[in-house]
Amino acid sequence: MIDPALRSLPGLPSLIVGRIFSQLSATTMTIAIGWQVYALTHDVASLGYLGLAQFLPMVPLTFVAGHVADRFNRRSIVLICQVCEILATATLAFGAAFHLLTTGAIYTFGAFYGVLRSFEMPCQQAFLPAIAPPALLPRAQAMLSSLFMTSSIVGPSLGGLLYGIGPVVCYGLSTAGFTVAFAGTFSLRLLHTVPAKEPITFASVFAGLSFLNRRRDLLGAITLDLFAVLLGGATAMLPVYADGILRVGPIGLGLLRAAPAVGALLMSWGLSRYPLKGRTGLIMFMAVVMFGIATIVFGASHTVWLSIVALMVLGASDVISVVIRSSLIQLATSDSMRGRVSAVNTLFIGSSNQLGEFESGMLATAIGPEAAVIAGGIGTILVAAVWTRFFPRLWALDRLEDIFPEEQ
Incomplete structure (x- = not known):
């Protein structure tokens, strides 16, 4: 249900359809490719390589994508990316139907998807401030996060359930979902977004980094999330836990993948x-500490219900950090800079997720999946402790509204 205060916002239904169905399709597809790679190789490291394949394209493209988002029509960029996602997942479905998919083909798809997300995510993150006024932005961000997490619940559950029928069904459903997302984005009208005509220079391309260097509180919020998720990457090991530790199969994998989203939704x-x-600020740091504790509990658990509870707490803790970080970035950034700052944020998110999957896969290969997850949780707690000293202004932040006086 949409908050009554947000119902009058123009374009909000279209934004919801575009974002939610895109996430639903992505999570369903992610379950399928992760399980299929592991089924083909039975190698923990292969899950890490898949995350790395999705992350590597983001490194050289992020800053260019941010400048593109501020210079050209953001809605058009997202539409182009979603058309490519439709074609790519349809190709996966075709390959799975005729048994043509190999690990190399799936890694290639992961890399291509990373390219698309490099351009799509900065533009999508800039949509909400063009619809919601500053006074309603934190509440709108939380509402969109709740719907976003709902799709994150349904996607893994469907992915695990339908993969039991066959990967073709998963990829086909993802194709249909991306098509609906395209329709939602196509109907979206952004009333306040005027692309900047700033010339392309070295300074303008990397202006997002310069902005964050001036705004140390925002830099602290972004990097805190980066290292927390990078080290606490328990979700990368879920296929291993579902298959060899908890022994719950693909349907159980879907439930495990959905558990963090259930906690985040609530x-x-x-x-x-x-x-x-x-x-x-204090709440954000405490949420990261709780994220680390939940990661440790999950890593040590051999009981399904305890593992699910730990993952729910993990997701609930993570969404607190997400809402605070996203609201700070949107409130403190002008529209002409929002694409470039969002692009840097996207790179950091990709680092924590995709690169975190690679780190978890490599560490699990060296010391075992359980030890790797527990070590990651401990590292997350240590990072939170150190960051209180590196970023005292973030630690001392009281209200989100305090961000306004220092916007530029």
């Missing part, structure tokens, strides 16, 4: 109804 629903009033 928390984001609460944040949309009861926005944070104060001690925002």
